[in-house]
Amino acid sequence: MSSPERQLHLAAFVTAGPGRPGGWRHPDSVSDWRSAAYYQRIGRTLERAKFDLIFFADILAVPYRYGDSLDPQLRYGALGSMRLDPTPVLGTIAGVTEHLGLAATVSTTYVEPFAVARSFATLDHLSNGRSAWNIVTSFQDAEARNFGKDSHLDRAQRYRRAEEFLQVTAKLWDSWEDDALVLDPQVPVFADPERVHRVDHHGEWFDVQGPLNVARPPQGYPVLIQAGASPSGRDFAARWADVIFCSHASLDAAKDFYADIKGRAAAHGRDPGQIKILPAITPVVAETTEAAKEKTRRLADLVVAEAGLSTLSYHLDIDLAPFPHDEALPEMDVPGVQGHYEEVRELTEKHGMTLRELGKQYGGTHEGDFSGTPSEVADTLEQWFTEGGCDGFTVSAVYQPGAFDEFGEQVVPHLQKRGLFRTQYTGSTLRDNLGLDRPASGDWRKRAVHEEGR
Amino acid sequence: MSSPERQLHLAAFVTAGPGRPGGWRHPDSVSDWRSAAYYQRIGRTLERAKFDLIFFADILAVPYRYGDSLDPQLRYGALGSMRLDPTPVLGTIAGVTEHLGLAATVSTTYVEPFAVARSFATLDHLSNGRSAWNIVTSFQDAEARNFGKDSHLDRAQRYRRAEEFLQVTAKLWDSWEDDALVLDPQVPVFADPERVHRVDHHGEWFDVQGPLNVARPPQGYPVLIQAGASPSGRDFAARWADVIFCSHASLDAAKDFYADIKGRAAAHGRDPGQIKILPAITPVVAETTEAAKEKTRRLADLVVAEAGLSTLSYHLDIDLAPFPHDEALPEMDVPGVQGHYEEVRELTEKHGMTLRELGKQYGGTHEGDFSGTPSEVADTLEQWFTEGGCDGFTVSAVYQPGAFDEFGEQVVPHLQKRGLFRTQYTGSTLRDNLGLDRPASGDWRKRAVHEEGR
Numbered sequence: 077m078s079s080p081e082r083q084l085h086l087a088a089f090v091t092a093g094p095g096r097p098g099g100w101r102h103p104d105s106v107s108d109w110r111s112a113a114y115y116q117r118i119g120r121t122l123e124r125a126k127f128d129l130i131f132f133a134d135i136l137a138v139p140y141r142y143g144d145s146l147d148p149q150l151r152y153g154a155l156g157s158m159r160l161d162p163t164p165v166l167g168t169i170a171g172v173t174e175h176l177g178l179a180a181t182v183s184t185t186y187v188e189p190f191a192v193a194r195s196f197a198t199l200d201h202l203s204n205g206r207s208a209w210n211i212v213t214s215f216q217d218a219e220a221r222n223f224g225k226d227s228h229l230d231r232a233q234r235y236r237r238a239e240e241f242l243q244v245t246a247k248l249w250d251s252w253e254d255d256a257l258v259l260d261p262q263v264p265v266f267a268d269p270e271r272v273h274r275v276d277h278h279g280e281w282f283d284v285q286g287p288l289n290v291a292r293p294p295q296g297y298p299v300l301i302q303a304g305a306s307p308s309g310r311d312f313a314a315r316w317a318d319v320i321f322c323s324h325a326s327l328d329a330a331k332d333f334y335a336d337i338k339g340r341a342a343a344h345g346r347d348p349g350q351i352k353i354l355p356a357i358t359p360v361v362a363e364t365t366e367a368a369k370e371k372t373r374r375l376a377d378l379v380v381a382e383a384g385l386s387t388l389s390y391h392l393d394i395d396l397a398p399f400p401h402d403e404a405l406p407e408m409d410v411p412g413v414q415g416h417y418e419e420v421r422e423l424t425e426k427h428g429m430t431l432r433e434l435g436k437q438y439g440g441t442h443e444g445d446f447s448g449t450p451s452e453v454a455d456t457l458e459q460w461f462t463e464g465g466c467d468g469f470t471v472s473a474v475y476q477p478g479a480f481d482e483f484g485e486q487v488v489p490h491l492q493k494r495g496l497f498r499t500q501y502t503g504s505t506l507r508d509n510l511g512l513d514r515p516a517s518g519d520w521r522k523r524a525v526h527e528e529g530r
Numbered sequence: 531m532s533s534p535e536r537q538l539h540l541a542a543f544v545t546a547g548p549g550r551p552g553g554w555r556h557p558d559s560v561s562d563w564r565s566a567a568y569y570q571r572i573g574r575t576l577e578r579a580k581f582d583l584i585f586f587a588d589i590l591a592v593p594y595r596y597g598d599s600l601d602p603q604l605r606y607g608a609l610g611s612m613r614l615d616p617t618p619v620l621g622t623i624a625g626v627t628e629h630l631g632l633a634a635t636v637s638t639t640y641v642e643p644f645a646v647a648r649s650f651a652t653l654d655h656l657s658n659g660r661s662a663w664n665i666v667t668s669f670q671d672a673e674a675r676n677f678g679k680d681s682h683l684d685r686a687q688r689y690r691r692a693e694e695f696l697q698v699t700a701k702l703w704d705s706w707e708d709d710a711l712v713l714d715p716q717v718p719v720f721a722d723p724e725r726v727h728r729v730d731h732h733g734e735w736f737d738v739q740g741p742l743n744v745a746r747p748p749q750g751y752p753v754l755i756q757a758g759a760s761p762s763g764r765d766f767a768a769r770w771a772d773v774i775f776c777s778h779a780s781l782d783a784a785k786d787f788y789a790d791i792k793g794r795a796a797a798h799g800r801d802p803g804q805i806k807i808l809p810a811i812t813p814v815v816a817e818t819t820e821a822a823k824e825k826t827r828r829l830a831d832l833v834v835a836e837a838g839l840s841t842l843s844y845h846l847d848i849d850l851a852p853f854p855h856d857e858a859l860p861e862m863d864v865p866g867v868q869g870h871y872e873e874v875r876e877l878t879e880k881h882g883m884t885l886r887e888l889g890k891q892y893g894g895t896h897e898g899d900f901s902g903t904p905s906e907v908a909d910t911l912e913q914w915f916t917e918g919g920c921d922g923f924t925v926s927a928v929y930q931p932g933a934f935d936e937f938g939e940q941v942v943p944h945l946q947k948r949g950l951f952r953t954q955y956t957g958s959t960l961r962d963n964l965g966l967d968r969p970a971s972g973d974w975r976k977r978a979v980h981e982e983g984r
Contacts, residue, residue, distance in 0.1 A: 092652075094720070101715035110655040110745075112625045136644065138726075138743045146723055146741070153720025158711070159743045161645075161652040167621015168656060171566045190590065190676040191615075191641065198546075198615040201564040202622060221739035222644040257612070261555035264834065266548070266607025269600055272592075285675035287600070289592045289613045291564075380718065 084461045084496050085128045085468030085510055086488075087179070087319070087354050088480060090118060092132050092160035095476040097387055097439030098378030100153050102475035109476065110160070112168040118477045119169035122176055125484030126498050128509050129177025129208055130169065131301070131321070131470060132162035136186060137218035139390035142382065143397035152383035154439075156390060163195055170203040177506035179208035179301055184241040185234060186214065186223040192241075193248035193288055200293035205505030208299035210321065213238050215393055215412055231411075235308050239525060240279045242300075242316055246520030247275045249297050251287035253517060267291075295507050296515040305333075305415035314340035314351070315523045318512050321470050323356045323415045325422035330355055330465035345522065352467040352510055355460070358440075358474055360447035361482050368447040375474050376440040381432045384439030391416040401432040440474055454490035461496065538915045538950050539582045539922030539964055540942075541633070541773070541808050542934060544572060546586050546614035549930040551841055551893030552832030554607050556929035563930065564614070566622040572931045573623035576630055579938030580952050582963050583631025583662055584623065585755070585775070585924060586616035590640060591672035593844035596836065597851035606837035608893075610844060617649055624657040631960035633662035633755055638695040639688060640668065640677040646695075647702035647742055654747035659959030662753035664775065667692050669847055669866055685865075689762050693979060694733045696754075696770055700974030701729045703751050705741035707971060721745075749961050750969040759787075759869035768794035768805070769977045772966050775924050777810045777869045779876035784809055784919035799976065806921040806964055809914070812894075812928055814901035815936050822901040829928050830894040835886045838893030845870045855886040894928060908944035915950065 094100035094109055108114045122130055135156045140146045142154075150157050162180040170178055178199060182192055192209070200207040213234035214220075220228045229237065256271035275286030302313035303321040313320050314337050324330040333355075338348035360375065362368035381401065389396045393412030399405070405424050410417045424434060446453055460466050473479035491497035503509040548554035548563055562568050576584055589610045594600045596608075604611050616634040624632055632653060636646055646663070654661040667688035668674075674682045683691065710725035729740030756771035758764050767774050768791050778784040787809075792802035814829065816822035835855070843850045847866030853859070859878050864871045878888060900907055914920050927933035945951035957963040 100713070100720060101718055103715075107713060111658065112621075112656040115656075116625055135743070136648075137739075138741055146726060146728075150721040150723045150726055151719055153718070156743065157720055158745055160655065161649045161744075164617050164621035164624070164649065164653050164656060167566075167618035168625035170618070171570055171622035171625045186642065187645065188640065188677050194590075195615045195618065199618050201614065202566040202569075202618060204565065218739070221737075223642050224737045259554070259561060261557075264555055264607070265605055266554060266611055267604040269604045272600060272604055274600075283675075283678045285591075285672070287592055289589070289610065290615075291612055 083498060084457070084491065085352055085354060086497065087129045087131045087321070087468070087470040088118070088122050088127055089131050089133060089356060089470045089472040090476065091155065092162050092165045093158045094153055096474055097152065097154050097380070097383035098375060099473070099475040101378045102375070102478070104478040105475040106477060114477070115165050115168055116172045118480060119173045119176055121477060121480050121484055123173045125488045126501060127176060128468070129179050129506060131179040131208070131210060132165060132181055134162055134181035134183075134212070135159055135216065135219065136183065136214065137216060137222050139216060139218055139386070141216070141218070141393065141395055142386035142389035144395060148382040149386045152380040152386070154383040154386035156387070163199070166199060167202070170199065170206070175206070175501040175509070177206045177208050177299065177509065178203055179210050179299070181210040181212055183212050183214040183219070184238040185229060186219065189241050189244035189282055190248065190284055190288070193245040194290055196298040197249060197288060197290040197293045200295055200298050201290065205294035205507070207293065207295065208301055208319070208506060210301040210303070211238065211242070211316070212303070216390065231306065231308060235312055237281050238312065240281045243520060243524055244275070244277050244279070244282050244284050246297060247277055248284070248286055248288040249293055250517045250520070251275050252291045254292050257291045292517070295505050296517075296519065299506050299510065299512065305413060310337060310340060313337065315344050315346070315525060317351060319510065320351060320353045321356065322353065323419055325419040327460055327463065327465050329418065329422070330460060331463065334465055350512060352512070354468045354470045355466050356470045356472055357446045358472045359453050359479070359483055359487065360441060360474060361450055361453055361486050363449065365448050365452060368449065372441065372447050376436045379436045379439030381435035384435035384437065385431065388416070388420065388435065388438045396431065399431055402430050404429065405431055405434055450486035451490055453487050454494065457487075457491065458494060458496060537952060538911070538945070539806055539808060540951065541583045541585045541775075541922070541924040542572070542576050542581055543585050543587060543810060543924045543926040544930065545609070546616050546619045547612045548607055550928055551606065551608050551834070551837035552829060553927070553929040555832045556829070556932070558932040559929040560931060568931070569619050569622055570626045572934060573627045573630055575931060575934050575938055577627045579942045580955060581630060582922070583633050583960060585633040585662070585664060586619060586635055588616050588635035588637075588666070589613055589670065589673065590637060590668065591670060591676050593670060593672055593840070595670070595672070595847065595849055596840035596843035598849060602836040603840045606834040606840070608837040608840035610841070617653070620653060621656070624653065624660070629660070629955040629963070631660045631662050631753065631963065632657055633664050633753070635664040635666055637666050637668040637673075638692040639683060640673065643695050643698035643736055644702065644738055644742070647699040648744055650752040651703060651742060651744040651747045654749055654752050655744065659748035659961070661747065661749070662755055662773070662960060664755040664757070665692065665696070665770070666757070670844065685760065685762060689766055691735050692766065694735050697974060697978055698729070698731050698733070698736050698738050700751060701731055702738070702740055702742040703747055704971045704974070705729050706745045708746050711745045746971070749959050750971070750973065753960050753964065753966065759867060764791060764794060767791065769798050769800070769979060771805060773964065774805060774807045775810065776807065777873060779873040781914055781917065781919050783872065783876070784914060785917065788919055804966060806966070808922045808924045809920050810924045810926055811900045811911075812926045813907050813933070813937055813941065814895060814928060815904055815907055815940050817903065819902050819906060822903065826895065826901050830890045833890045833893030835889035838889035838891065839885065842870070842874065842889065842892045850885065853885055856884050858883065859885055859888055904940035905944055907941050908948070911941075911945065912948060912950060
């Protein structure tokens with residue numbers, strides 16, 4: 077068994093709810109996705125398979141972008157119909173795992189930086205250095221309307237706010253120096269007041285005095301994850317992110333994105349090796365190639381076209397209901413997730429799909445073709461990894477939790493045999509396992525485009 | 531063993547941090563209060579002792595009310611020097627317990643009702659009906675300054691906002707009817723769109739469209755806890771609260787409060803039996819009466835006077851640093867917690883304490899005298915319970931977690947032998963265990979003083 081220095085990393089993309097639009101209908105899917113036991117089971121499965129982290133998506137509303145209606149969304153269980161708050165869910169997993177990284181998606185648009193900095197610092201302490209924050213800026217009007225606004229901020233404003241938000245959270249994590257907590261019962265000294273500092277941030281969006289009421293996280297900062305695909309998103313991610321989550325329909329698209337992000341990071345003075353790019357995949361594994369294709373078809377059959385289109389409408393932030401469902405998706409500018417649009421255009425052109433067919437497909441799998449026997453799937457992953465498409469993968473399940481069991485038990489051993497993936501955890505924190513340096517106090521200044529506030 | 535119909539209820543008051551000002555110095559206190567294991571251990575201890583619930587206090591800042599300085603606060607580990615976010619902490623406990631209620635303190639002043647409604651609905655699903663929300667309105671400028679404000683809202687404004695906040699969260703919990711989630715994979719129907727409703731709330735403080743993206747909590751609403759001691763606080767609590775947390779220096783004071791709240795509830799048309807009043811106690815248990823007194827003195831010795839006065843300054847929202855520490859606490863109007871002021875005035879008068887002595891005492895125990903042998907402590911609890919002082923107690927630990935072990939192992943068996951406390955859990959939700967009805971959809975209208983918004 078060879079053991080090359082560069083190994084790939086694995087994240088699991090999980091929804092704290094019923095999962096993919098057709099997934100809840102699958103006979104192997106478990107329906108107790110409201111219970112702590114369900115998430116603890118997934119966490120244990122992933123830790124057994126030596127995954128780097130579990131990653132919870134989020135949305136702050138039931139989407140109703142398709143047909144401007146909640147009806148198809150709720151009726152067919154489109155993505156986001158029901159979604160638990162990921163933070164307490166991660167708490168349940170933190171308590172029964174030892175190595176698995178714990179990532180929650182939290183928007184910078186509808187909450188305050190003090191609350192977010194504190195929540196992740198808490199999770200990092202509770203888990204002994206395993207927390208990660210997937211930073212999103214939110215682009216659904218449905219979300220804005222649950223938080224006192226008529227419509228979402230435009231992209232430029234969202235990223236300006238996100239920039240300042242990140243600076244404030246980093247200042248709060250740094251407000252306790254690493255050795256500020258003394259805990260000497262004799263003197264007595266609980267914390268050294270000389271090593272705890274107010275933040276006194278006053279900027280365009282935020283005024284925060286500080287200090288945080290939690291000591292500096294074991295990891296310094298939680299692992300920062302971002303998924304920007306637009307030019308402003310890519311720039312933000314190249315500066316701030318430790319891990320980048322993306323989505324591509326082909327290896328060529330993945331390579332272009334990978335080279336672009338690593339270049340942007342280097343241009344900003346960062347070590348490109350300190351950013352891990354983990355594209356989403358939705359593997360479908362079976363005993364034979366043909367059986368995997370058949371399984372993919374059966375999975376697509378479980379998706380009501382309207383459910384897939386409802387999810388796609390929300391991802392693209394475009395109402396697809398008025399477009400003819402027997403014709404192809406037309407070319408358009410999308411205000412939503414650029415990466416998803418590029419994927420579905422590529423799918424549409426390659427397979428000549430109608431909008432209805434696209435809906436059924438999109439609700440099942442859509443990130444390239446990662447179906448086949450376990451060995452074939454491992455081949456594809458190896459190719460993407462070795463040919464400069466990625467640093468690892470974010471594995472999504474067509475049905476939860478079964479597809480994670482299959483991937484962990486069937487595909488991971490192939491990756492391990494090839495020396496591409498760990499057989500045991502070696503680090504003590506998530507940053508260690510990902511090969512990321514621990515940020516020193518003030519590290520955020522290297523990531524900020526310019527300092528906001530004073 | 532007799533088993534009278536009326537049994538008392540027990541909550542445990544826990545800080546997600548080092549606990550009482552002197553507690554962290556105690557040799558039996560455990561210093562890993564940053565780890566999930568610490569909280570899981572407390573949760574298991576309380577469940578073994580058949581407690582109704584664990585209740586986490588909170589504050590959104592390091593207080594600096596004493597001497598307008600962080601220094602004594604941090605140096606001596608006064609209450610609130612470090613405090614983890616209770617929500618992920620409760621997640622870790624939810625995953626390893628089956629019966630224990632899980633209460634977090636969340637302020638209505640610095641967050642949005644959608645986020646709070648969702649977080650508690652999530653916890654209620656994850657724990658199968660065990661969540662509780664301790665509603666506070668926040669009165670520290672230190673908190674305001676971490677959330678973009680110069681100073682905290684005045685009491686009238688805070689309670690107006692809290693009133694509307696509660697109405698919005700209740701509307702969101704009701705936005706899914708109890709049977710809205712259908713989960714029929716054949717038809718298919720995920721949720722019945724006819725039974726999920728927008729909220730469309732537009733009020734003085736909040737505009738929220740809804741619906742919530744989480745189905746109605748198993749308990750209907752989480753158990754609502756409140757601690758108002760001022761007249762506006764009492765009125766709010768009598769209308770909204772299922773459980774009332776309070777603090778009294780004597781049984782007489784407890785009886786007055788108890789009668790007042792039950793009267794206010796009845797005047798508002800509520801069944802007074804549906805409000806459980808659980809005053810705080812800080813028991814000190816030892817083998818003999820004299821040993822318990824000596825233990826109390828030793829505990830007070832661990833408290834640096836400045837640490838106790840720092841905590842008291844924050845509770846009263848008055849800077850006590852300028853007052854002569856060798857004289858008694860003068861009479862004054864306090865903007866902070868009325869109940870705490872009444873307690874310390876009673877202590878000061880009874881024992882002729884100087885401010886410095888009061889500081890040492892306040893950092894240890896201050897809620898009446900619940901020290902003695904296990905049987906003597908049980909006597910006092912029985913007296914308070916049977917003479918109309920309370921429906922049970924909120925037990926605070928002089929040192930965490932040891933004092934909870936002692937209470938559970940030594941005092942609880944006496945209460946059980948006397949038929950005053952359960953020997954096993956009989957309900958399936960926290961509401962069941964507390965003897966509280968499950969609120970039907972729309973129940974909040976009976977609690978609201980008048981409907982805010984439209």
